[in-house]
Amino acid sequence: MDLTSLLRAFFALAITLGLIGLAAVALRRYGPEALARFGHVQRKERRLKIVETLVLDPARRLVIVDCDGRERLLLLGEGRLLGDAKTDGR
Known part of the structure; x- marks a missing residue:
C-alpha cells in the first residue's frame, strides 16, 4: 500500500467519524424539539x-x-x- 492510499483511507475515516460526531451532537441538541415539531402526538396526562x-x-x-x-x-x-x-x- 502506498502513501497516497494510506492518507486517503485516514482522511476518509476522519471525515466519517467527524460526520458521526456531528450527527450525535445535532441529535442531542435538536432531537427532542425536532420530534415534537414533526407530528409527534401530544400525550394526555397519565392516569x-x-x-x-x-x-x-x-x-x-x-x-x-x-x-x-x-x-x-x-x-x-x-x-x-x-x-x-x-x-x-x-
Missing part, C-alpha cells in the same frame, strides 16, 4: 402513577399506586401480585 415503594426483602416490595385519584397498596413478590388493599385517597 397511573407510582406514589411510593418500600422494599421489604429481596423477594417482596410494597408499592402505593395512584390511579384516577384513588390509591392502592400492592404487595409484589417474585413476579406476581400477592395482595391488594385500598388506602385512603388524598
Whole structure:
C-alpha cells in the first residue's frame, strides 16, 4: 500500500467519524424539539402513577399506586401480585 492510499483511507475515516460526531451532537441538541415539531402526538396526562415503594426483602416490595385519584397498596413478590388493599385517597 502506498502513501497516497494510506492518507486517503485516514482522511476518509476522519471525515466519517467527524460526520458521526456531528450527527450525535445535532441529535442531542435538536432531537427532542425536532420530534415534537414533526407530528409527534401530544400525550394526555397519565392516569397511573407510582406514589411510593418500600422494599421489604429481596423477594417482596410494597408499592402505593395512584390511579384516577384513588390509591392502592400492592404487595409484589417474585413476579406476581400477592395482595391488594385500598388506602385512603388524598
